Amino acid sequence: MGRVLITGAAGLLGSHLCDRFIKEGFDVVAMDNLITGDLKNIEHLFALPNFQFYHHDVTTFVHVPGELDYILHFASPASPIDYLKIPIQTLKVGAMGTHNLLGLAKEKKARILIASTSEVYGDPLVHPQAEEYYGNVNTIGPRGVYDEAKRFMESITMAYHRFHDLDTRIVRIFNTYGPRMRLNDGRVIPAFIGQALRGEDLTIFGDGSQTRSFCYVDDQIEGIYKLLMSDYVYPVNIGNPKEITINQLAHEILELTGSDQKVINKPLPADDPLQRQPDITKANEILDWFPAVSRKEGFAKTFEYFKNLNDEELFKKEHKDFKKYNKV
Template sequence: MPDDFLNLGAGSPFGLFGRGRPAHKTVLVAGGAGFVGSHLIDRLLANGHRVICLDNLSTGRLANIAAHAANERFTLIRQDVCDPIQIAGAVDEIFNLACPASPPKYQKDPVHTFRTSVIGAMNLLELARAKGARIFQASTSEVYGDPEVSLQSENYRGNVNTFGPRACYDEGKRAAETLFHDYHHQHGVEIRIARIFNTYGPRMCPDDGRVVSNFVVQALSGRDMTIHGDGSQTRSFCYVDDLVEGILRLMASAVSEPVNLGNPGEFTMAELAAIVREKTGTTARLVHRPLPTDDPRQRRPDISRARKALGWAPLVALSEGLDRTIAHFAAELGRPLPSRTEKVA
């Protein structure tokens, strides 16, 4: 990676059109070297925008954004979002994806995770206030905790333990939503909030620790596939391309209330393991481990608000998305691609 990849300039080169609005926007993506953030940057650059990626690379990877190193419309600022943020020139939109979503990674330094969610959000909100920018918050389905209702709609207030190993993330995201609400109502900042449900796809880290990457990496490596609990707990899996489309539609909308973004298709962990086993052709054993503390028993989004307000619903079926994800991990791990899995570009 060349040293000049860390280009710190931030002025916008684009002209104006229509009613004084920029023909192309200058967009800041905090956490842009991460799994979801890098896919979002791909779309923003493809749409002609100038993109500033702010990432401390604690969990994000340069490999995720390396394709844009020579793009004059792309800038990387290597910085922790908890530190004061100074950007020269105009910023039209800000996307806050700056917090690890992997339980093993966010639990490694829970105090910093909470600071990232709260202090980081405040720093970006202050920047949005100063620049007159619209700002997006990547919130999470974890704000619902271990839900007592299904489906989970945006009106459900959750069942969250404030005193446990997941609280640094769950409560940090809840506090960030409060900050967004208050900056909107007190300072007039334009906000957008997505409550993101389980997302998967290429560029997940092999050691991400979430169930899709765990199962796929274990299967491809011939290691035991670990199921926590009895495997009856459920998740709803949204392919990353569908999520990015929802994020962009939400940012372009007039919706300032939280919006669920996820795939309402619901699968047990045992069902997911069986699908991955079949697709990879693995002979790996299934072994059971204790269920982690506060691990939700069920997760399934009500996406009625997204359908109505954004005209959005996920399009990629789990089978198709897993084929693409398995192909990605096979290439990254240097493993032969399973013959039953289609190769993707």
């Protein structure tokens, strides 16, 4: 089938992409600096003859011997708790890391797909968000380090496509969840499930009327794979358009876990989007892609994964010491 490089390979999406490409018969080269990724997500692949792992930071020069047919660039912190702790590294991986990988794709004559995000839309003034919407982003706010890194990724990718005739794809990923998420990564579903499992009250930031649309990881991977194999070079939203308020989410998690904790409210963080819902018309029409896993089914699978964690994983407060990664 060919040979593929996947960066951010030890994270949620990267690890599931490794599984998918192995299943499809590819030789997989996985790369991660393990700031937020975890080797346990891909350790089941290490014994396979068609799997290699490189412990490497893509913000430095990237060299992979041999041919490459595809590159999927998923190296980036993806949750607020991470990118607010390592803002400089977040900007660097979006800018320098993407530049390095585009250069590698040019050298290898490989097709490259870059992982953008719904955060390019900021706190949107249109609803739902279609790919033609340019967004409402605070470039100097605390979340700007992530939002602008992703917007730059899209810009430089299209520049390489137009100037160097590079074969590129751009996926705009909306909130995705499932097994291999970290309980303490700050995203709302693992946060709620973790609090329920620890017997803590569930914390909602703001009044809980803000909305999100959650896509199960298997659906997300299918959409990404279809986009990579398509002929479409412009951004495509991949996400589940079924919108839910954070209040409703909290009560669904309490019902799922059988918990009787309270829901408490804290102030809303700066620039936190009040609405998030993808318009997936392009994904439907161009990729024939539709999310298939219901929220009830996806939540149940995710809860089973977290329920099987040991106490050390369940109660630890932080995943990594991030300080050393914030050197300019």
